[in-house]
Every structure is written in structure tokens, then in C-alpha cells.
Amino acid sequence: MLFDMDGTLVDSEQLWDVALQELAQTYGGTLSVAARRAIVGTGMADSMRILHEDLGQPHRDPAASAAWINARILELFRTGLQWRPGALALLAAVRAARIPTALVTSSGRALVEIALDTLGRDSFDVVVCGDEVDSTKPHPEPYLTAARLLDVPIERCVAIEDSATGVASAVAAGAAVLAVPAEVPLTPRDGVHQLESLLAADLELLAGLLTRAR
Incomplete structure (x- = not known):
């Protein structure tokens, strides 16, 4: 994840x-x-x-x-800093299922370190920050880097994003993508599943996205 x-x-x-x-x-x-x-x-x-x-x-x-x-x-x-609706429960379910998990963000390391006080430092196996890659989103490098560090093929990963820039990065990398727009509406895109919030997301849905991508 x-x-x-x-x-x-x-x-x-x-x-x-x-x-x-x-x-x-x-x-x-x-x-x-x-x-x-x-x-x-x-x-x-x-x-x-x-x-x-x-x-x-x-x-x-x-x-x-x-x-x-x-x-x-x-x-x-x-x-x-506050959780988005459904985000904490979904992240907890992913971790309980022992699914390899990465945080992939355009924010810099100093900011992410503060955010991890809320997110939980044990919530992620890998953290990829915007100032630790040569090319940031919408380039695929951040997601490709996360998959490589997790030692999981990118085709077996689901990326969850809220922005067009992030969705473009994940799609270009080859991940299955779940889009959950927050501040800015997203234009529907072929192959990208979209929800109004993570309250409607669960492990079964995420597994289905991988099956559909194959």
C-alpha cells in the first residue's frame, strides 16, 4: 500500500x-x-x-x-493536524493485515517528521519524501522508489491519492490507483477508481483494484 x-x-x-x-x-x-x-x-x-x-x-x-x-x-x-475521514481506520486495517506500507509525499522530511507524530512512526515500513527524490510528483519516481524500497513490484501496489498531480505520478509508475479528492475535484480517469472519502474504502476494495488492474 x-x-x-x-x-x-x-x-x-x-x-x-x-x-x-x-x-x-x-x-x-x-x-x-x-x-x-x-x-x-x-x-x-x-x-x-x-x-x-x-x-x-x-x-x-x-x-x-x-x-x-x-x-x-x-x-x-x-x-x-487532523485525520481525513476514514483514513485512520483504513491505515490501521492495512497494518493489521501486515501489508507492506509506504508513505509517499511531496512534503519535505522535516515536515513529515512532525506529521509522523500524528500518523504514527510504526504505521509505515518506508517513507519517501519530496526532498529525497530527484523528481517529485507528477513524475513516477516517488512511487517507483517506494515500491523498490518495499521490495514489492509496483504492479502489486495500490496508491491512494487526492490530487491530479499525485494520481498522474502513481499511474505513470504503474500502480493501481484509488483517488479520493479533498480540496480540488478530480476529473474521472480511465483505470482510476474514485471515492468521495476513505470511509467507503476497505481491504476488499483495495484487493479488487489489484485484480481489476491485472
Whole structure:
């Protein structure tokens, strides 16, 4: 099992909203709805590029903006991280069944370490962070890396995602995909099963996705 983090397991996208809008205000602007939606699921470099372009300030230093966001989001994660509906129960069922499990996220290691205080450090056999791969989602590398570290063929893995960027990464890697949109609606995609929430997901459904993929 390959789990995305932000918007999939934890309701963190609202915290990202706070940090991104605060940074935009610091720069004298407001992040548009379209740009915020485009940022969902992307790595930090792409997120800062989208933000700067949306504000009409492409000259901004992406490293400086990323450092500001990282510092602010660390504060927010320490105080406001909540589970998405059904996520805790599904993760617990997967672990009880002794299914190899990875967390595959575009967030950096420092942030993930804080999130693991909520998610549980023993909930995952492998953790792949956005700053530990050469190419982030929508590139397939994060999911291919997780499957390799789990020593499980990617074709035998189910990835759970909430964003178009994450879904594209998992599909490109060759995993079966369950999409559960959070902040941004997802366009239906052939071969990708979609649910309104993880409350409707169980081990039988996940096994069926693998059978269907074969």
C-alpha cells in the first residue's frame, strides 16, 4: 500500500492555504483560487514558481520563499493536524493485515517528521519524501522508489491519492490507483477508481483494484 499524505491521510491542505496566503500577503498580493488549485500535490519548487507567477513577481527567490513556507507550515503542523475521514481506520486495517506500507509525499522530511507524530512512526515500513527524490510528483519516481524500497513490484501496489498531480505520478509508475479528492475535484480517469472519502474504502476494495488492474 502506498499512501499520499497531504489531503489523503491528513487534512493539511487548509494549513497550506494559511501559509501560502500569508506569504502572498507578505509580498503584497493575494494567491488566486486557480493558482492554489494548481499548487495542490506539487513539490515545493513548482509551488513557489506558481505562487510567484500568480502574483506577477517571477523575480522572487524560490529558495527564500520555500524557507518562509517551511518555517510557517512547521508551526501549523505542530498545532492543527487532523485525520481525513476514514483514513485512520483504513491505515490501521492495512497494518493489521501486515501489508507492506509506504508513505509517499511531496512534503519535505522535516515536515513529515512532525506529521509522523500524528500518523504514527510504526504505521509505515518506508517513507519517501519530496526532498529525497530527484523528481517529485507528477513524475513516477516517488512511487517507483517506494515500491523498490518495499521490495514489492509496483504492479502489486495500490496508491491512494487526492490530487491530479499525485494520481498522474502513481499511474505513470504503474500502480493501481484509488483517488479520493479533498480540496480540488478530480476529473474521472480511465483505470482510476474514485471515492468521495476513505470511509467507503476497505481491504476488499483495495484487493479488487489489484485484480481489476491485472
